Amino acid sequence: MKKYLAFSLWLLAFGSQTAGAQHLLSLDSCRAMALRNNKQMGVSQLKQEVATNLRKSARTKYLPHVSAIGAYLHTSEEVSILNDQQKAGLSSLGTNVMGAVSPAVGQSMANFGTLMSQLGIPADAIQNMAGQLQQNMTEMSGNMNNMGKNIVDAFRTDTRNIWAGSVMVTQPVFMGGAIVALNRLADINEEMATNSSDLRRQGVLYSTDQAYWQVVSLKHKKRLAEGYLELVKKFDHDVQRMIDEGVATRSDGLSVSVKVNEAEMALQKVDDGLVLSKMLLCQMIGLPLKEDITLVDEDSENLSVVTLQPQLEVEQAIENRPELKVLGNTVDMTRQVTNILKAGNLPQVAVVGGYSVSNPNVLNGFEKKFGGLWNVGVLVRVPLWNWGDVAYKVRASKGATAIANLEREDVREKIELQVNQNTFKVDEANKRLVTAQTGIERANENLRIANLGFSEGVIAPTVVMEAQTAWLQAQSQLIDAQINVKLSQVDLQKSLGTLY
DSSP states (O other): OHHHHHHHHHHHHHHHHHHHSSEEEOHHHHHHHHHHHOHHHHHHHHHHHHHHHHHHHHHGGGSOEEEEEEEEEEOSSOOBSSOHHHHHHHHTHHHHHHHHHHHHHHHHHHHHHHHHHHTTOOHHHHHHHHHHHHHHHHHHHHHHHHHHHHHHHHTBOOTTEEEEEEEEEEEEEEOTTHHHHHHHHHHHHHHHHHHHHHHHHHHHHHHHHHHHHHHHHHHHHHHHHHHHHHHHHHHHHHHHHHHHHTSSOHHHHHHHHHHHHHHHHHHHHHHHHHHHHHHHHHHHHTOOTTOOEEETTTTOSSOOOOOOOOOOOHHHHHHHOHHHHHHHHHHHHHHHHHHHHHGGGSOEEEEEEEEEEEESBOBTBSBSSOEEEEEEEEEEEOOOOOTTHHHHHHHHHHHHHHHHHHHHHHHHHHHHHHHHHHHHHHHHHHHHHHHHHHHHHHHHHHHHHHHHHHHHTOSOHHHHHHHHHHHHHHHHHHHHHHHHHHHHHHHHHHHHTOOO
8 A cells, every 4th residue: 555655646746747847858759840840841842742743734745635715806897809890890780781782682673673564563563562672671680780789798708897716626646755755754853852852851850860969968968067066066165174174275275166166167058058959959849949848868867878880881872862862863854854855856746626616607608607617637747947956955955964964973972981981980989988988987986086085185185176077077078979879870870861
């Protein structure tokens, strides 16, 4: 029952402490928050969406495209197929014809009347026959005039107001390989956006890790500075008591007081650096700059450092590094641009079809109403001469490909060097950690002996102060060595492209 009560009280106390801390953050939580907060990561995601939509747009180039066109045109004058003289001639066609044949008809009638008189036909009958003929000719002239006028009206276009519309379907058949190259270019662009996002992600994670371990390092150094200040204050109290007893000199006391001031200044400096480092971390992870945060690793008594034996894996770095992937995408994109430019010198074939309407229309003469027709055909475009324009562009594009290849090879060599350097740094950091751990043991033993000798009166205060300074340096070097192991491993992961 007592054990249960004790455990309950401990759990209650731990819960109160946790609730009091505003933010308890681990390295993984800081990484996740930094990725969510980073504006450039948001830009990278939007670029990926843009690249995806461009890829989908490129796929539509294989499919038939349908377009509709409508137009209205008003002109001040209508198009006339007949000129004014022809219109006038057709409108008076009967009058002109009858005017031309009337003298001959009149002469023939006179001769016919004479002949009829000789045959004994009465003059009244002959006169009636002549009048009837004249009446028929007059009617025929009017009819012919009407016919001519109808012909003139039939040839009238009335094109002062024109309405037209068309629906067209175009299906590309062969565009010189431009559509294929465009789709490959869109695929590469989408892949490039993904690789750029990975590059930005690794950069954010790297900066977050740096800031996180910087805070942890300063927090441990702050605790070390506080311990050192307590140590020198206690030593100052002991020396002042010895001065009162006449065992130590005032000069010894002043020397110790100077050390106390130095320890206080060092603590203030570390505390200021810790505040600024936490502000930087808060800015990275999207918290207010003055937010009170506590890191999981900052309050541990000893940093848990796992030393790794690095392996030189240059090929893995070349395969994983997003920088090389982006440059490889750049090379591939310039090649596809070259293919698109080459298509400018190749024939292009497309099938077209559609339906067109117009008002007025000429499908049945000129009619003042909408009329339409279907059409289908093949469109072939063959470039003949462009003064070498396409050839110059292709050469320029090939030059861009060569430049991209050289830049990729340059970065490849630098990455190889970086992997070698960071592998060496990890190994060196491991050795420094071992050396720092050995130095801690010696510094602790040296300080213990100095304190023991001072308490026995056989060692001067200056020797104790030297032992305390050596102990402080050893403790600080151990913290630096532990943090350096962490950071060197992060550097190696980034150089290998495995920082996720």
